[in-house]
Amino acid sequence: MKVTFPYMGSPYMYEKLFSLLGHEVIIPPRPSLKTINYGVKYSPEFACFPLKVIMGSYLEAIELGADTIITSGGNGPCRAGYYGEAQKKILQNMGYDVDFIIFDEPKRDYKDFLNKIKKVKGNNSWIDVARIVNIVYKMASSMDKIEKIIERKRAYECNKGEFTKAWNEISQMYRKIRVSDDVDYVEKEALKKINSIKICHVSESEKIRIGIVGEIYVVMESSINNNIEEVLNAYGAEVERSHYISEWIDYNMIPLPSYKSKERQILKKGEKYIELVIGGHAKQSAGGIIDFMERGFDGVIHLKPFGCLPELITQSVIDKIIREYDYPIISLSIDEQVATANLLTRIEAFIDVIKIKRERLKIAR
Amino acid sequence: MKIGIPKALMYYFYYPFWKTLFENLGFEVVTSDDTSKTILDVGVKESVSEICVPMKVFTGHFLNLLYKNVDYIYVPRFVSLSKGIFMCPKFMGLPDMIKGLFDNVDEKILTHNIISKDLDISNFNNYKSFINKFGIKKIDLKRALKSAQQEWIMFRKLNQSGYNLNELLSERQPQKINSDITIGLIGYVYNVYDKFINMDILNIFRKMNINVVTFDMIDEKLIRNRISKFKKHMFWEFTNILLGTAYEFMDRNDIDGIIHITAFGCGPDSILEPFLTIDSEMHKKPFMTLRIDEQTGESHIVTRVEAFSDLIRLKKYKDNIKNQAEEYAKGAI
Numbered sequence: 001m002k003v004t005f006p007y008m009g010s011p012y013m014y015e016k017l018f019s020l021l022g023h024e025v026i027i028p029p030r031p032s033l034k035t036i037n038y039g040v041k042y043s044p045e046f047a048c049f050p051l052k053v054i055m056g057s058y059l060e061a062i063e064l065g066a067d068t069i070i071t072s073g074g075n076g077p078c079r080a081g082y083y084g085e086a087q088k089k090i091l092q093n094m095g096y097d098v099d100f101i102i103f104d105e106p107k108r109d110y111k112d113f114l115n116k117i118k119k120v121k122g123n124n125s126w127i128d129v130a131r132i133v134n135i136v137y138k139m140a141s142s143m144d145k146i147e148k149i150i151e152r153k154r155a156y157e158c159n160k161g162e163f164t165k166a167w168n169e170i171s172q173m174y175r176k177i178r179v180s181d182d183v184d185y186v187e188k189e190a191l192k193k194i195n196s197i198k199i200c201h202v203s204e205s206e207k208i209r210i211g212i213v214g215e216i217y218v219v220m221e222s223s224i225n226n227n228i229e230e231v232l233n234a235y236g237a238e239v240e241r242s243h244y245i246s247e248w249i250d251y252n253m254i255p256l257p258s259y260k261s262k263e264r265q266i267l268k269k270g271e272k273y274i275e276l277v278i279g280g281h282a283k284q285s286a287g288g289i290i291d292f293m294e295r296g297f298d299g300v301i302h303l304k305p306f307g308c309l310p311e312l313i314t315q316s317v318i319d320k321i322i323r324e325y326d327y328p329i330i331s332l333s334i335d336e337q338v339a340t341a342n343l344l345t346r347i348e349a350f351i352d353v354i355k356i357k358r359e360r361l362k363i364a365r
Numbered sequence: 366m367k368i369g370i371p372k373a374l375m376y377y378f379y380y381p382f383w384k385t386l387f388e389n390l391g392f393e394v395v396t397s398d399d400t401s402k403t404i405l406d407v408g409v410k411e412s413v414s415e416i417c418v419p420m421k422v423f424t425g426h427f428l429n430l431l432y433k434n435v436d437y438i439y440v441p442r443f444v445s446l447s448k449g450i451f452m453c454p455k456f457m458g459l460p461d462m463i464k465g466l467f468d469n470v471d472e473k474i475l476t477h478n479i480i481s482k483d484l485d486i487s488n489f490n491n492y493k494s495f496i497n498k499f500g501i502k503k504i505d506l507k508r509a510l511k512s513a514q515q516e517w518i519m520f521r522k523l524n525q526s527g528y529n530l531n532e533l534l535s536e537r538q539p540q541k542i543n544s545d546i547t548i549g550l551i552g553y554v555y556n557v558y559d560k561f562i563n564m565d566i567l568n569i570f571r572k573m574n575i576n577v578v579t580f581d582m583i584d585e586k587l588i589r590n591r592i593s594k595f596k597k598h599m600f601w602e603f604t605n606i607l608l609g610t611a612y613e614f615m616d617r618n619d620i621d622g623i624i625h626i627t628a629f630g631c632g633p634d635s636i637l638e639p640f641l642t643i644d645s646e647m648h649k650k651p652f653m654t655l656r657i658d659e660q661t662g663e664s665h666i667v668t669r670v671e672a673f674s675d676l677i678r679l680k681k682y683k684d685n686i687k688n689q690a691e692e693y694a695k696g697a698i
Binding site: 044045046047048073075076077078079081082085086089090093104108273274275276278279280282306307308309310312313315316317318319320323333 | 412413415416417442444449451452453454455457458460461462464465466468478597599600601629630631632633634635636638639640643
């Protein structure tokens with residue numbers, strides 16, 4: 001079984017999971033122009049961008065020899081939950097014989113779910129599986145912790161590119177993990193590495209902090225959002241995203257209430273603007289904007305794929321939030337047509353707006 | 366009290382229900398004007414640029430009603446019309462969207478969640494909030510719902526006997542036409558029956574002497590039967606119905622071709638698309654997608670429908686000759 005999976009954020013966590021379970025893993029290449037071209041060519045024209053990119057990733061992985069695709073399903077009404085079924089249909093029609101293992105909520109079909117788990121589990125005992133899942137979860141949390149620090153500190157690095165280089169090296173270190181204790185060791189090393197990078201001092205009052213909310217795929221996958229975090233860092237702004245994979249696991253996979261509290265709070269903050277959970281992360285995005293605002297962030301960037309169903313409702317309420325609080329928010333659509341120059345110009349203008357607003361407030365005081 | 370119902374989205378499917386309900390509750394029911402250039406332009410201007418055209422049309426109709434000085438504008442939140450299946454997220458966030466787009470309209474919007482087990486939306490629990498809001502008696506509400514339900518069922522019965530919704534809504538005498546070909550038209554009610562937005566496509570068909578069957582004219586049981594063969598259903602009620610209808614059309618001999626009419630940027634339809642294109646090819650049914658948006662021109666639609674129907678007629682003609690030839694050949698041997 002040569003396993004592959006959608007490329008979203010760092011792929012090493014999934015690689016670790018499946019390779020520890022004893023499968024041969026084929027990491028799809030980081031989405032590039034080739035991936036996007038592939039995906040766009042074979043996907044429905046108006047499918048959302050993540051479907052097209054993931055489709056491209058699958059095709060590239062199949063070229064590399066993958067024969068099993070493992071992905072998550074969903075309950076809707078966001079389209080993402082049906083990606084697997086649609087992609088399966090298209091790939092079959094193209095003549096590829098690949099095995100799709102789509103993990104839906106167990107309650108949809110317990111037997112089917114168990115069969116899929118057994119397939120992925122291989123010959124490992126349940127104790128081993130628990131151990132492996134624990135290692136991977138620990139690794140994901142640890143990687144997210146380091147990434148959060150980098151997203152903040154990279155804004156002030158003296159020599160451009162040092163943090164990104166360090167992050168790539170750290171990722172490779174995480175790849176080598178075998179047992180649970182390794183995670184602690186790598187984390188310590190990573191922190192040491194990060195702290196040794198020279199940082200130029202910026203006074204507290206001049207720091208800019210920007211939050212990113214929106215659809216999970218375009219927020220998390222840097223190759224298709226034009227490395228928006230690095231771009232913002234390069235303009236001297238600290239960044240925090242609304243989605244991290246470990247938080248997604250906390251909310252969606254761990255059935256303990258204490259792990260759900262953060263997401264619940266954010267949902268509550270969005271309730272004023274979007275009453276129900278309407279699929280995707282629409283309500284979380286509205287809540288996330290309020291959350292970032294309350295935590296004193298200077299502005300929020302809202303990212304969504306072109307034509308995203310739930311996020312369009314969020315975009316509709318954003319204007320109201322802006323009017324109500326006089327708070328800088330920019331909504332950016334991402335698809336295969338987006339040009340980097342356009343994105344850069346808009347982000348630059350956005351940062352200028354934040355700076356000017358700050359000056360204005362200073363004068364007013 | 367005047368209540369305004371926008372002539373957009375589910376209006377075409379549920380208007381008889383809503384009209385009877387609100388009139389029985391003592392409201393005066395006002396609808397917005399037919400979709401026009403002004404309404405569309407206003408909607409396009411006020412709503413988010415990327416959203417699909419039916420939502421823009423709805424926004425236009427909402428504004429149209431605002432100017433008509435009604436006390437309430439009815440913006441229901443359709444959540445789910447069968448267990449585990451939702452509506453498009455845009456329907457589920459419709460009141461939120463309208464509240465987000467305009468200031469000071471919150472009191473004017475009459476909204477409540479619609480959750481039901483089937484297309485019949487007369488479940489009392491959905492309308493409970495009316496009791497306090499308008500100070501009506503529970504029994505009156507129940508009675509009004511009952512008669513609304515009966516009215517709607519009548520409407521659907523007529524609908525399924527072959528009359529299209531526009532004929533039923535306008536109280537025009539339904540006309541039967543003698544045509545040589547029948548096309549299955551797949552599309553949501555607000556795309557099929559909004560004459561302005563689709564350039565009156567039903568009339569175009571009629572002029573070309575083509576008979577049209579839409580999903581609402583098909584017996585629901587047949588559709589449900591088709592859908593049940595899917596292991597994992599699509600998440601959207603009417604998309605599911607369209608999928609079932611499409612498979613029904615593909616297997617039926619009296620349907621000569623299928624046209625899928627969809628709005629630019631429709632999300633659920635983009636997932637529906639691969640299933641329709643791939644399977645209609647397998648079933649050897651001619652299939653075409655017509656995409657409509659605020660930029661669509663009439664000649665574009667006319668040309669494409671004309672070409673499509675010519676193709677079908679040609680195919681039919683050739684098939685006939687082939688069949689005849691085969692029959693003659695049989696005799697010869």
